[in-house]
Each structure stands twice: as structure tokens, then as C-alpha cells.
Amino acid sequence: MNSMNRTLRRYSFPVSLVLGGGLAAAAGTQLASYSVPSGLSFGCALCICSTFTSFLQTVAEALTTTTHRCRKEGCDFAVRLGAQAAENRRWQEIAATHPHRH
Numbered sequence: 001m002n003s004m005n006r007t008l009r010r011y012s013f014p015v016s017l018v019l020g021g022g023l024a025a026a027a028g029t030q031l032a033s034y035s036v037p038s039g040l041s042f043g044c045a046l047c048i049c050s051t052f053t054s055f056l057q058t059v060a061e062a063l064t065t066t067t068h069r070c071r072k073e074g075c076d077f078a079v080r081l082g083a084q085a086a087e088n089r090r091w092q093e094i095a096a097t098h099p100h101r102h
């Protein structure tokens with residue numbers, strides 16, 4: 001895993017949470033200006049925060065994760081990892097030589 005991936009993994013959650021919280025606060029403020037009850041605004045803001053945070057986490061994980069799959073048709077063996085190059089190669093070989101009983 002290169003240093004950019006490590007940095008992305010390390011800071012993806014706090015950054016996602018801050019961005020999601022900011023978006024939620026903006027939406028909550030707008031809803032409050034329309035006299036939406038605070039309990040309803042809070043619920044909407046919480047949903048926006050959790051959805052946006054989860055979305056950004058998924059994007060960060062996709063950018064820093066490699067998936068190695070068995071190439072035999074019908075086999076669903078797969079390994080997902082965010083490892084260093086040597087470990088990555090090792091799992092790539094394991095997936096390529098995945099044993100089958102039939």
C-alpha cells in the first residue's frame with residue numbers, strides 16, 4: 001500500500017464525518033428556516049450525515065482496495081485487501097491457484 005492509500009485510509013472516516021456533518025447542518029438550517037419541527041429536522045440531518053459519510057467511506061475503500069478473484073467459472077472465491085505490494089502479489093497468486101475438489 002503506498003503512502004497516499006495509507007493517508008486516505010487513515011483520514012477517510014474523520015473527513016467523511018466532517019463533510020457529512022456539514023452537509024447535514026446546512027440541510028438542518030434550511031429546514032429550520034421553513035419552520036420544520038426540530039425533531040423532524042434532526043432526523044433528516046442525521047440521515048443525510050450517515051448516508052453521505054457512508055458514501056464517502058465506500059468511495060475511499062474502493063480507491064484503496066484491490067480484489068483478487070478465482071478465474072474458474074462458477075467459483076466465487078475472492079479476496080479484498082488493502083495491502084502492500086508483496087502481500088498483494090501473494091494473494092493474487094493464491095487466488096490464481098485456488099484449489100477445487102471437482
Ligand SMILES: [Zn+2]
Pocket residue numbers: 070071072075076077098099100
Ligand atoms: Zn476457485
